[in-house]
Amino acid sequence: MSIQILKNNKVEDIKGIHLFGASGSNNYMRAALMLEEKQLNWQSHSVNLLKYEQFEPEYLAINPQGSIPTMIHDGIAIYGSENILKYLESIFPNPSFINKEKESEMWEWVESATRTHIETAIGYLYKNKGGRPIRKDMVDTYKKNNPEKLKFMMERGYHMTIEQEQEVENINNAKMLMLDESLSNQDFILGRKISVADIAWLPDPIFLKTIGFNLSPYPNVEKWIKRMQNRPSNNKRTKLPAFKLKVAMFYLKWLSKNKNYIH
Amino acid sequence: MNKIFRVLSNEKSEILSIGYLISEDEKSFKIRIQNGIKTSVQSFKKENFKLKSIYEQGTKEMYQIKTKDHNNNDILIELPKSCFGGCG
Numbered sequence: 518m519s520i521q522i523l524k525n526n527k528v529e530d531i532k533g534i535h536l537f538g539a540s541g542s543n544n545y546m547r548a549a550l551m552l553e554e555k556q557l558n559w560q561s562h563s564v565n566l567l568k569y570e571q572f573e574p575e576y577l578a579i580n581p582q583g584s585i586p587t588m589i590h591d592g593i594a595i596y597g598s599e600n601i602l603k604y605l606e607s608i609f610p611n612p613s614f615i616n617k618e619k620e621s622e623m624w625e626w627v628e629s630a631t632r633t634h635i636e637t638a639i640g641y642l643y644k645n646k647g648g649r650p651i652r653k654d655m656v657d658t659y660k661k662n663n664p665e666k667l668k669f670m671m672e673r674g675y676h677m678t679i680e681q682e683q684e685v686e687n688i689n690n691a692k693m694l695m696l697d698e699s700l701s702n703q704d705f706i707l708g709r710k711i712s713v714a715d716i717a718w719l720p721d722p723i724f725l726k727t728i729g730f731n732l733s734p735y736p737n738v739e740k741w742i743k744r745m746q747n748r749p750s751n752n753k754r755t756k757l758p759a760f761k762l763k764v765a766m767f768y769l770k771w772l773s774k775n776k777n778y779i780h
Numbered sequence: 781m782n783k784i785f786r787v788l789s790n791e792k793s794e795i796l797s798i799g800y801l802i803s804e805d806e807k808s809f810k811i812r813i814q815n816g817i818k819t820s821v822q823s824f825k826k827e828n829f830k831l832k833s834i835y836e837q838g839t840k841e842m843y844q845i846k847t848k849d850h851n852n853n854d855i856l857i858e859l860p861k862s863c864f865g866g867c868g
Contacts, residue, residue: 538867539867542867543867544865544866544867545867547865566867566868571868580863580866581863582863582866582868583868584863584866584867584868585866585867585868586866591847593845593847595845595859596863596866597860597862597863597864597865597866598864598865598866599860599864599865600859600860600863600864600865603857603859604845604857604859607849607855607857608847608849608850608855608857609849609850610849610850611850622781625781626781628835628864629781629783629784629835630865631864631865632835632836632838632864632865633784633834633835633836634836634864634865634866634867635836636834637834639867659868662868663868665836666868680795684786684795684798686816687798687799687814687815687816688784688798688814688834690814690816690817691784691798691799691800691812691814692784694814694817694819695781695782695784695800699781717865734817
């Protein structure tokens with residue numbers, strides 16, 4: 518399904534759970550994973566980022582940044598994967614993924630996944646020349662709605678210096694090392710049981726590996742990914758489409774050379 | 781938990797290193813520096829160096845949602861207004 522539901526209905530009239538996004542996005546995957554872990558009924562709606570559907574007025578009305586994912590639950594719109602995890606855990610506490618003894622640390626872990634997106638996943642994607650270039654006529658829209666992404670594109674994007682590329686490598690290695698060390702003596706990030714922290718973090722190493730990052734120096738992370746993927750939540754609704762993503766990277770690299778795009 | 785920072789010179793604001801903060805006192809901070817997959821620990825004096833978080837900052841503004849939980853009890857959820865964890 519697409520964003521047509523937003524054009525045909527008032528948000529407050531949309532009942533049930535509807536997740537808007539794109540299957541190649543680690544942020545979308547984070548929200549989808551939480552919905553599957555909670556065993557909820559939900560519908561997926563595709564947002565075509567290449568067609569800039571995220572900036573259609575109906576979509577901006579539910580996500581002022583013009584980003585994915587956004588979720589509508591019984592007429593309430595929640596944007597950004599971090600907020601979606603917090604909302605779902607509050608509204609649907611069974612099964613609970615809160616680590617009660619380490620709750621504040623758990624939410625710090627969540628933020629360390631969601632709030633480092635540009636510096637880690639996006640940085641690595643553009644370093645490997647596979648990110649979406651921005652069409653020139655969309656620059657003002659980005660300036661208004663998503664200035665952080667535009668700043669990244671202007672300062673780094675497809676034209677990173679060697680030093681900036683090395684910095685991206687170092688940031689991602691530091692992030693994976695942090696995760697690896699947390700998993701050295703335990704099955705999940707905060708102990709023996711899965712928590713929201715694990716759900717928030719899982720898409721990041723999977724996404725990085727798919728776009729070329731070497732995870733082999735982090736054996737605890739690799740074992741944890743397998744452990745997480747043995748759960749029923751690992752299904753076709755939460756799987757990152759690796760082949761599609763790689764093909765898209767080639768296409769986007771080609772598109773970045775078009776004179777109508779900034780890169 | 782550890783957080784990842786850039787280490788910058790106070791004078792020129794040049795980025796010198798990336799790593800995570802191990803400890804900090806009034807005069808200095810200790811960073812585990814990342815260099816590829818290798819790491820090393822180094823202390824920096826605050827009079828010469830500063831830390832800059834790699835986190836997206838957004839605004840500090842929050843908003844509240846008044847709704848009902850699955851048991852139909854009233855519930856108030858407070859969330860950041862800034863969008864974190866979104867691809868755009």
